[in-house]
Amino acid sequence: MNKQQLIEQIKQKKSFLCVGLDTDIKKIPQHLLGDEDPIFAFNKQIIDATADYCVAYKPNLAFYESMGVKGWISFEKTIKYLNEKYPNHFIIADAKRGDIGNTSAMYARTFFEEMNIDSVTVAPYMGEDSVSPFLTYEGKWVILLALTSNKGSHDFQLTTDPQGERLFEKVLRVSQQWGNDQNMMYVVGATQGRMFEDIRKVVPQHFLLVPGIGAQGGSLEEVCTYGMTKDCGLIVNSSRAIIYADKTEKFAAVAAQEAQKVQQQMEAELKKHNVI
Amino acid sequence: MNKQQLIEQIKQKKSFLCVGLDTDIKKIPQHLLGDEDPIFAFNKQIIDATADYCVAYKPNLAFYESMGVKGWISFEKTIKYLNEKYPNHFIIADAKRGDIGNTSAMYARTFFEEMNIDSVTVAPYMGEDSVSPFLTYEGKWVILLALTSNKGSHDFQLTTDPQGERLFEKVLRVSQQWGNDQNMMYVVGATQGRMFEDIRKVVPQHFLLVPGIGAQGGSLEEVCTYGMTKDCGLIVNSSRAIIYADKTEKFAAVAAQEAQKVQQQMEAELKKHNVI
Numbered sequence: 001m002n003k004q005q006l007i008e009q010i011k012q013k014k015s016f017l018c019v020g021l022d023t024d025i026k027k028i029p030q031h032l033l034g035d036e037d038p039i040f041a042f043n044k045q046i047i048d049a050t051a052d053y054c055v056a057y058k059p060n061l062a063f064y065e066s067m068g069v070k071g072w073i074s075f076e077k078t079i080k081y082l083n084e085k086y087p088n089h090f091i092i093a094d095a096k097r098g099d100i101g102n103t104s105a106m107y108a109r110t111f112f113e114e115m116n117i118d119s120v121t122v123a124p125y126m127g128e129d130s131v132s133p134f135l136t137y138e139g140k141w142v143i144l145l146a147l148t149s150n151k152g153s154h155d156f157q158l159t160t161d162p163q164g165e166r167l168f169e170k171v172l173r174v175s176q177q178w179g180n181d182q183n184m185m186y187v188v189g190a191t192q193g194r195m196f197e198d199i200r201k202v203v204p205q206h207f208l209l210v211p212g213i214g215a216q217g218g219s220l221e222e223v224c225t226y227g228m229t230k231d232c233g234l235i236v237n238s239s240r241a242i243i244y245a246d247k248t249e250k251f252a253a254v255a256a257q258e259a260q261k262v263q264q265q266m267e268a269e270l271k272k273h274n275v276i
Numbered sequence: 277m278n279k280q281q282l283i284e285q286i287k288q289k290k291s292f293l294c295v296g297l298d299t300d301i302k303k304i305p306q307h308l309l310g311d312e313d314p315i316f317a318f319n320k321q322i323i324d325a326t327a328d329y330c331v332a333y334k335p336n337l338a339f340y341e342s343m344g345v346k347g348w349i350s351f352e353k354t355i356k357y358l359n360e361k362y363p364n365h366f367i368i369a370d371a372k373r374g375d376i377g378n379t380s381a382m383y384a385r386t387f388f389e390e391m392n393i394d395s396v397t398v399a400p401y402m403g404e405d406s407v408s409p410f411l412t413y414e415g416k417w418v419i420l421l422a423l424t425s426n427k428g429s430h431d432f433q434l435t436t437d438p439q440g441e442r443l444f445e446k447v448l449r450v451s452q453q454w455g456n457d458q459n460m461m462y463v464v465g466a467t468q469g470r471m472f473e474d475i476r477k478v479v480p481q482h483f484l485l486v487p488g489i490g491a492q493g494g495s496l497e498e499v500c501t502y503g504m505t506k507d508c509g510l511i512v513n514s515s516r517a518i519i520y521a522d523k524t525e526k527f528a529a530v531a532a533q534e535a536q537k538v539q540q541q542m543e544a545e546l547k548k549h550n551v552i
Contacts, residue, residue: 099372110342124431150376156443
């Protein structure tokens with residue numbers, strides 16, 4: 001999916017919500033455990049229930065890999081289901097990969113060619129040759145970690161150089177030599193508040209993937225105030241607050257309600273900032 | 277495997293070689309392609325042929341994940357085979373993971389509990405809470421990326437702060453508040469030459485995992501001159517130069533010869549530096 005198509009989806013749905021499919025066998029409703037593939041059964045119902053309110057889905061690979069081979073089967077089925085039934089939803093493999101060139105190329109092949117996923121999250125620590133193999137696919141995206149939502153983001157990402165540039169700002173600046181706003185986004189945590197102002201100084205046009213509202217406590221309003229562009233420029237993720245809102249047989253219906261609530265807040269923000 | 281056991285293995289085998297199982301279906305000998313699981317068939321023969329000359333094996337997850345579910349099956353079979361037949365070999369899952377706390381905890385569970393792997397490579401960009409979940413397992417190790425072997429290592433890892441501390445040095449220094457030389461190692465590329473001197477100033481006792489000899493061009497002698505400790509303190513990896521040394525039916529025998537050559541150079545270095 002290219003940038004223009006993504007913007008159209010956002011305007012059409014009045015939503016920039018991404019539903020995080022962090023599906024944990026220990027947290028899904030009991031009644032699904034008898035299913036042949038409980039993880040996929042859960043995802044399928046969550047997807048069907050929330051598709052009208054979101055523009056993207058983001059399975060975090062860790063949750064699938066923790067189940068070994070079974071987990072990969074559930075992951076692949078989920079991606080296949082999304083590709084077939086919801087081709088207009090943007091798919092993010094939250095993998096946080098990044099390795100030497102030939103190895104990153106293997107990952108790119110897996111996610112983009114074999115699985116037809118739209119984007120992959122990538123860690124920047126290893127620099128250009130760990131990122132650029134992901135940038136050679138038309139209509140596919142790298143989502144580079146910049147300023148993450150967790151407490152540990154302060155350990156290294158805020159380190160300044162002698163000119164006062166912080167590491168996350170250097171990542172934003174330098175990586176623009178590798179890609180552009182048509183094939184690169186950045187992860188910026190919703191918990192970072194006014195830092196979005198500083199980020200927009202370096203990347204005024206890029207889309208940002210914003211985790212951390214909901215369970216992690218970030219504010220949607222604040223993110224929009226400081227981070228929204230004329231084209232929206234934001235994909236805001238919520239995982240646990242939506243998918244685990246209810247643990248009974250009604251889980252999918254409750255997830256839909258929660259997703260709709262967020263969508264309505266997003267619609268208000270899009271109007272407030274004159275995007276729609 | 278704890279540190280003392282690892283040192284004993286090194287002294288006993290007169291080797292600190294790690295064989296990288298970067299097994300690519302496009303590069304393995306043709307005659308294996310008819311096998312039910314060519315990747316595992318290749319690994320099994322490589323392992324049997326090289327086990328006497330090395331102390332560790334390092335499958336890079338990217339190569340397995342690029343094959344999807346099939347790849348994960350090959351990976352799990354390889355780990356099971358190593359655990360059963362070669363319990364004294366140190367296993368490194370070269371995964372370069374690192375995510376928010378609850379997600380890193382999922383990865384730790386997969387690799388350490390379910391698969392009984394000794395260690396996992398982790399990227400430091402997201403800071404403490406992305407690393408510490410891996411440090412709660414007795415006898416298990418985090419191998420944190422510090423100064424990698426690739427060209428892109430210069431993009432961010434060498435960034436200095438106003439006091440002149442480079443990012444990789446900060447990673448080495450700060451991460452010692454999270455773990456110690458009994459549960460943490462660092463990745464330092466063999467291509468980094470004299471930088472090993474600077475690294476040893478910050479982490480004089482820690483083991484370093486050193487990729488980059490062989491195909492990537494690093495020098496074993498230089499690594500030992502500047503990086504070896506009284507307990508060796510090095511695990512040096514070679515992947516392509518050993519496992520793809522020959523592509524005929526003799527591939528395993530040739531891999532053994534190549535591994536033995538490296539082992540003999542390592543034995544000389546261990547003697548030169550009075551480790552054995």
